[in-house]
Amino acid sequence: MTDAAITFDRVTKAFGTVRAVDEVSFDLPRGALVTLLGPSGCGKTTTLRLVAGLELPTEGRITIEGRDVTRLAAAERRIAMVFQSYALFPHMNVLENVAYGLVVNGARKAAAETDALAMLKTLGLEGLGQRLPSELSGGQQQRVAVARALVLRPQVLLFDEPLSNLDARLRRRVREDIRDLQKRLGLSVVYVTHDQQEALAVSDLVCVMRAGKIAQMGTPNELYEDPADSFIADFMGEANVLDGEVLGPDRIALGGVALATRMRAHPAGPAQLAVRPESITLLAEGEGLPGRIQRAAFLGQTREYEVETAVGTLFVVAPAAAPAFAGGEAVRCRMERVIPLRPPRG
Known part of the structure; x- marks a missing residue:
């Protein structure tokens, strides 16, 4: 089996004449947190959507854990995504939110709730299962969204600007929670942000994008201390x-x-x-x-x-x-x- 969680081989995504992702190639290591970073319009979110199967490439090949997923839909990939808005169901309590994906995938309700309760405990949300999302803090809502993704046991977990809705102090605490969880569970994570400090704080590797291409990829220290160009x-x-x-x-x-x-x-x-x-x-x-x-x-x-x-x-x-x-x-x-x-x- 390959050591790469995700491989892009000359992947291009064009929208009409605009190449949002332009012949991008990389290997993202298994068990690492890799951040896609760049200014608005650089192609980082489109790259994440290509991993998720929410977009299909115009050209090139994508593999996840050695499996060619280039033409597979999102539901056929063992990935889970935490959205910027968290996308929690407001009419469902926390336990129902976390168990939802398992139930939809055919699990019995009792078994799904047992797995959901275990995941809530893992994320420090024990005892909150009967609350509605509106009764939680922003950080707790974020962790519920992560629990709902992790309970599906994905091969890769994706984060799309997960901290943008939080205030500065809470952002710092939640990003530490995400990093601790990723290390503890050995997750392969792709994390999109436009915030340089956030990327430096949480990442094993940072992939800086510019105009649909990779400008430089390296550790946070390498990018800060030894940038490739101006x-x-x-x-x-x-x-x-x-x-x-x-x-x-x-x-x-x-x-x-x-x-x-x-x-x-x-x-x-x-x-x-x-x-x-x-x-x-x-x-x-x-x-x-x-x-x-x-x-x-x-x-x-x-x-x-x-x-x-x-x-x-x-x-x-x-x-x-x-x-x-x-x-x-x-x-x-x-x-x-x-x-x-x-x-x-x-």
Whole structure:
């Protein structure tokens, strides 16, 4: 049996002349949580719908656990999907909602409810079976939707923007619940979001899409610390993208100033350089790119600065415990780590 939960082999989905998914190929590992991430219109939701069987590809081949499902309808695939709206039946109680899919698939009501009760216990919802969805919190409703999907014992579980209806604090707690559950049960999960922080927090692998294609796929750390190009660097969190020059190993020039820094190997010569806001240290004097504080803000654990320099305005995030600077002060910007970039593809 293949080690891939899902394989796309040159899959294209066209709507008229628009190729929403354009010759996409990947292997998603079994037992991993893989996030499809990208801006609106990039093709991530269409890709998820292709996995689910809610759309069929125009070209290419899709396999799930080694089985060719390219032309199979959703009901013929061992997948389950948790929708953005949760899609719980408001007139059914929690137990009936979770048991519904089993009953529809032919299970006896008593057996279905026994399995549903066990799944509710697994997800920490024991004792809530007789409540209506309207009597639950947003996080509890989300877990009921997950229970209803998991009780069907799918080979792959799909999430479509599952946290978008929750407030910021609840989003953090529920995404931790999803990640803990995925690890505990060894689930193969495909998770769609447009939220970069959410993707970094929950994923084993992140697949960043752009214009129907895969721009880069890797671990959260790889995408943040070693983006393939300027699109990835700018999309995966904040980045100062600057025109500079690579002078040699760990040496660059910005605004005519030679600077020592850590960086991946890159040929000498002009280059676009990405610098994360937290990779810049502000000093009152010493080696660094000269600048002047244009704006300073205290955010509790961190301070944010905008610093005017010869290469443009830099956005800097410093720990609150670091020396503080006020608007108008002259500073030196030491680049702790710089990422040389390639131009975006496509």
